[in-house]
Amino acid sequence: MQLSDRVVLLTGARRIGMAVAAAVSARGADVVLTYNRSHAEADEAAATVRTAGRRALTVQADVSDESACATLITAIDREFGRLDVVVNMASLYRSIPFDKVTPADWQRQLSVDLGGSFLVSHAAVPLMRRHGGGRIINFTDWVAASGRPRYKGYLAYYVAKAGVKAFTEALALEVAADQILVNAIAPGPILAPPGTSDEESQSVEKSTPLGRWGGVEEIVKAVLALVDSDFITGETIRVDGGRHLY
Secondary structure, rough: OOOOOOEEEEEEOOOOHHHHHHHHHOOOEEEEEOOOOHHHHHHHHHHHHOOOOOOOOEEEOOOOOOOHHHHHHHHHHHHHHOOEEEEEOOOOOOOOOHHHOOHHHHHHHHHHHHHHHHHHHHHHHHHHHOOOOOEEEEOOHHHHHHHOOOOOOOHHHHHHHHHHHHHHHHHHHHHHHHOOOEEEEEEEEOOOOOOOOOOHHHHHHHHOOOOOOOOOOOHHHHHHHHHHOOOOOEEEEEEOOOHHOO
């Protein structure tokens, strides 16, 4: 798919989302950015898109809410009249020991990561069908994509991300006849989380075969590759510097 004059929706417009927005607008796409609380980051990403000469729309939306997702797609249809690429990046990431995980914690994690991917995709597919197909790119995690947990304290996160991988595969089959290609990206050590110490950062590097953090550009390359391809669907690509090999 060529991105010129297409419309790309990014849910979760922080850090990596900002880089993806800049890349797709540089290729000629208009961009829709959702945010829950990070209004400033969404506005910053939108400004980058407009600097590239493309249109940008920012929408506050809780992707775990069905009506919010429906309203989001209606706004896109009203503003642009089409939707070609959906990148489901909205996610929660926090460590909670199993004994302290509440039912609310569990439900919230699954509602945002897995439920959000479903609800946004479910609302978006009819609009994508109107113009002959499109791309849906979900975000899972290198650990979940590897099929076994490695870190304690991330029970709900791991299960949600494993669900995203399964959802990607099943949805790819459901919408293949509509020429909507569905894939997932499983990031590894891309950006150190805020508060990461030098010692922790170096430990990650030692546990990664390529010996370094990847940087946001590696995720951008993966997104663009999945948009470009007309024959990859139902796949999960680990962008982790070989971390899963150890």
